[in-house]
Amino acid sequence: MHIQFTSIDIQNTGTLVIGVYENALSTMPFPQFDEKTHQSIQKAIQLNNFKGKKGESIHINGIVHQQIEHLVIVGLGELLKWPSLQEKPIDYREVGGHVFQTIKKLKTENVTICIPKLGAQTQDDDFPQVLMATGLKLKSWQFDKYFTKNKDKHAIHIKNIYICVENPTQAQKLFNVENEIVEGVFLTRTVVSEVPNVLTPAEMVRQAKELSSLGVKVEILDEQDMRKLGMNALLGVGQGSMQDSYLVVMSWNGGAKDQAPLAVVGKGVTFDTGGISIKPSANMDEMKFDMAGAGAVLGLMRALAGRKASVNVVGVMGMVENMPSGSAQRPGDVVKSMSGQTIEILNTDAEGRLVLADALWYTQDRFKPQYIVDLATLTGAIIVSLGHEHAGLFSNNDTLVNDLKKAASKTGESVWHLPLGAAYDKDIDSTVADVKNIGSGRGAGSITAAQFLKRFVNDVPWAHIDIAGTAWDKKAKPLFQPGASGFGVLLLNEWVKSFETN
Ligand code: BES
Ligand code: ZN
Ligand code: ZN
Numbered sequence: 001m002h003i004q005f006t007s008i009d010i011q012n013t014g015t016l017v018i019g020v021y022e023n024a025l026s027t028m029p030f031p032q033f034d035e036k037t038h039q040s041i042q043k044a045i046q047l048n049n050f051k052g053k054k055g056e057s058i059h060i061n062g063i064v065h066q067q068i069e070h071l072v073i074v075g076l077g078e079l080l081k082w083p084s085l086q087e088k089p090i091d092y093r094e095v096g097g098h099v100f101q102t103i104k105k106l107k108t109e110n111v112t113i114c115i116p117k118l119g120a121q122t123q124d125d126d127f128p129q130v131l132m133a134t135g136l137k138l139k140s141w142q143f144d145k146y147f148t149k150n151k152d153k154h155a156i157h158i159k160n161i162y163i164c165v166e167n168p169t170q171a172q173k174l175f176n177v178e179n180e181i182v183e184g185v186f187l188t189r190t191v192v193s194e195v196p197n198v199l200t201p202a203e204m205v206r207q208a209k210e211l212s213s214l215g216v217k218v219e220i221l222d223e224q225d226m227r228k229l230g231m232n233a234l235l236g237v238g239q240g241s242m243q244d245s246y247l248v249v250m251s252w253n254g255g256a257k258d259q260a261p262l263a264v265v266g267k268g269v270t271f272d273t274g275g276i277s278i279k280p281s282a283n284m285d286e287m288k289f290d291m292a293g294a295g296a297v298l299g300l301m302r303a304l305a306g307r308k309a310s311v312n313v314v315g316v317m318g319m320v321e322n323m324p325s326g327s328a329q330r331p332g333d334v335v336k337s338m339s340g341q342t343i344e345i346l347n348t349d350a351e352g353r354l355v356l357a358d359a360l361w362y363t364q365d366r367f368k369p370q371y372i373v374d375l376a377t378l379t380g381a382i383i384v385s386l387g388h389e390h391a392g393l394f395s396n397n398d399t400l401v402n403d404l405k406k407a408a409s410k411t412g413e414s415v416w417h418l419p420l421g422a423a424y425d426k427d428i429d430s431t432v433a434d435v436k437n438i439g440s441g442r443g444a445g446s447i448t449a450a451q452f453l454k455r456f457v458n459d460v461p462w463a464h465i466d467i468a469g470t471a472w473d474k475k476a477k478p479l480f481q482p483g484a485s486g487f488g489v490l491l492l493n494e495w496v497k498s499f500e501t502n
Pocket of ligand 3 (some may be wrong): 269272290349351352377378
């Protein structure tokens with residue numbers, strides 16, 4: 001599916017999509033249509049009780065004007081209620097998602113989309129249409145590589161999308177930048193969707209190395225390197241698996257030499273069986289997405305390098321597989337982490353925090369970053385609290401919380417700030433070691449997990465984002481089909497922007 005920009009309203013063939021505002025149906029601006037066409041459109045509007053509300057659409061076949069096969073009219077909601085582009089780019093992207101969903105089943109090759117000025121768009125500014133194009137592209141992604149039969153059932157027939165703008169050259173230029181971010185999201189979705197017999201820690205290493213061609217510096221720490229550094233918390237999680245564990249360090253140095261980097265750290269458990277504290281078999285397949293934190297870090301680095309962001313960012317991924325076996329760690333084991341703190345393992349299924357303990361410590365110790373943000377599918381409890389609508393946000397720094405919340409509301413990758421505190425911290429004190437890897441009670445599982453991580457960031461301004469509920473959704477959302485969302489790339493890309501020098 002190729003997206004391009006055009007200043008011509010109607011291509012001669014194919015599908016035409018037009019947008020209309022609520023309560024503005026009579027002023028539908030299409031003088032090109034002849035009288036007969038206008039009448040059939042008005043009739044379809046009446047018959048379908050179409051009001052132009054956001055999310056509404058109607059579809060008219062075999063329109064008489066020129067050779068348009070399908071005419072699709074989408075509702076844009078009330079013009080005056082449109083937020084500004086700076087405030088809510090997400091709303092502009094969602095129009096594209098909605099358009100794609102409306103046209104995806106059509107057996108048509110060419111689609112022209114003419115959406116009138118969106119919100120308070122000025123005459124020569126095509127950025128709203130560019131954002132719409134990115135939303136459309138985001139929504140079109142699907143993971144279909146393993147279908148060998150009935151390919152047609154899953155195929156999208158659309159080949160060319162033409163988007164009407166004032167200045168196609170300028171729009172294309174703007175789109176090229178936004179498209180790099182989309183490619184980052186796609187990379188995240190691809191690795192998160194990839195099946196666990198293929199997507200091993202070694203495969204993630206290979207994926208990371210591919211980013212070198214974009215100028216990302218990629219360093220790999222293997223088990224021997226990590227043993228030397230004392231990363232026994234991370235190594236303990238992987239020790240039951242036939243797959244080797246890795247720490248992947250990616251650096252994008254687009255900023256000034258003396259600028260301390262931003263650091264982003266991801267949990268990369270390529271499959272989480274729970275280990276000896278094995279999970280129930282129902283839905284265990286879902287634990288292939290337990291590397292979605294690392295997946296988001298990878299996609300973010302792809303996006304930043306692709307758009308040549310003028311900022312220094314390190315992306316670190318702790319890659320392991322959590323398996324039960326004769327060499328697996330036991331409940332009751334005590335390991336010494338790179339920080340020197342000893343950890344009593346009381347549940348081998350609370351493994352993400354063990355991986356992050358060493359990944360976070362290493363990152364702050366080596367890079368002295370301005371901020372560290374970690375992304376992790378850390379707890380089932382966050383799904384109990386927030387469902388699939390918000391990721392949980394935990395932090396030791398108010399500025400970081402506010403900045404991340406701002407980026408979240410712009411991008412639609414929502415976060416909800418949850419508390420940390422001394423009482424929760426006490427809950428993870430161990431009787432035999434410095435800390436234990438689960439809380440003692442049954443409540444606040446996401447908070448005690450975050451509290452555990454906090455002990456490994458050494459007072460660096462840090463935020464932890466628990467994406468167990470948002471990385472994967474069985475239901476479709478405005479910008480993705482059921483499955484991997486790519487959560488974290490848009491959010492952190494937006495956050496990073498505020499540190500860029502131009
Ligand atoms: N990977 C899981 C958390 C998870 C659950 C992610 C559902 C995505 C969907 C994590 O490693 C885990 O198993 N956490 C345990 C912690 C418990 C043992 C303290 C959990 O949430 O049950
Ligand atoms: Zn687990
Ligand atoms: Zn896990």
